[in-house]
Amino acid sequence: MIRVLIADDHPIVRRGLKTILKDVTDIKVTDEACDGLEVMEKVRNEEFDVLVLDLSMPKLDGLEAIKRIKTEKPDLAILVLSMNPEEVFGIRALNLGASGYLSKDTALEQLILAIRRVASGKVFISQLLAESIAQNVSRGSPRLPHEHLSDREYQIMLMIARGMSLKAIGAELSVSVKTVSTHRTHILQKMKLENNAQIVTYALQNSLLT
Missing domain, CATH: 3.40.50.2300 (Response regulator)
Structure with missing residues (x-):
C-alpha cells in the first residue's frame, strides 16, 4: 500500500x-x-x-x-x-x-x-x-538572466511579474515587506533591469507566465 x-x-x-x-x-x-x-x-x-x-x-x-x-x-x-x-x-x-x-x-x-x-x-x-x-540541455548557450536567480528570487520575480505588490507577496510567503524588497533589489541587479515594468516585460517576452 x-x-x-x-x-x-x-x-x-x-x-x-x-x-x-x-x-x-x-x-x-x-x-x-x-x-x-x-x-x-x-x-x-x-x-x-x-x-x-x-x-x-x-x-x-x-x-x-x-x-x-x-x-x-x-x-x-x-x-x-x-x-x-x-x-x-x-x-x-x-x-x-x-x-x-x-x-x-x-x-x-x-x-x-x-x-x-x-x-x-x-x-x-x-x-x-x-x-x-x-x-x-541542447541549448548550449549562456544562461538567461532569470536562470541566475535563486529559487526564492525566481518565485518573487514571477509574483512581481503577475502584478502583485510587495506587501501582498510578503503576506503570501509569510515574510516581511523589507525581505521582499531586498529580494527585489537582488532580482533587478542580477537581471540588469531597472523596475517592475521591465520585470513584467521580460517575463512576457520569455513566456514565463504561460
Whole structure:
C-alpha cells in the first residue's frame, strides 16, 4: 500500500484528491496538510511513501519545503502537483529533489501513474517538461538572466511579474515587506533591469507566465 500525504492550502483540492484516490486499491491517503510548516511536522512525525505537494503554500513555500524535506527525509518521494507551469517550475523542483511534477489539470490516470512511479523510486515527468529539459540541455548557450536567480528570487520575480505588490507577496510567503524588497533589489541587479515594468516585460517576452 502506498501511503500518501496530500499538501495543499485549499480544502477543496485536498478533499477532491482524497475522493479521487479513495477507490484506488494500492494507494491510501493517510494524512493531509494545509501549509508548509504543517507539512514539515507531518513528515517528521509520520511515515509516508509519497508526498503530493503544491508549490504555493503559506508559511513555507513548496520549493523551500522540498529542500528541507530532502535533507531530513531523503527517501520520501515528492510529487509536485501545482498550477504553476511545468516548464517554468518543474526543472527547479526536480533539481531540489522532487521525484515528479504535474499540473493540476492533469488527467486522473496520469496522476495515479505518477504516484505509483515515484513511490517505486523512479522519476515522473510529463512530455512538456521533458521537452523543456531537452531544450535546456541542447541549448548550449549562456544562461538567461532569470536562470541566475535563486529559487526564492525566481518565485518573487514571477509574483512581481503577475502584478502583485510587495506587501501582498510578503503576506503570501509569510515574510516581511523589507525581505521582499531586498529580494527585489537582488532580482533587478542580477537581471540588469531597472523596475517592475521591465520585470513584467521580460517575463512576457520569455513566456514565463504561460
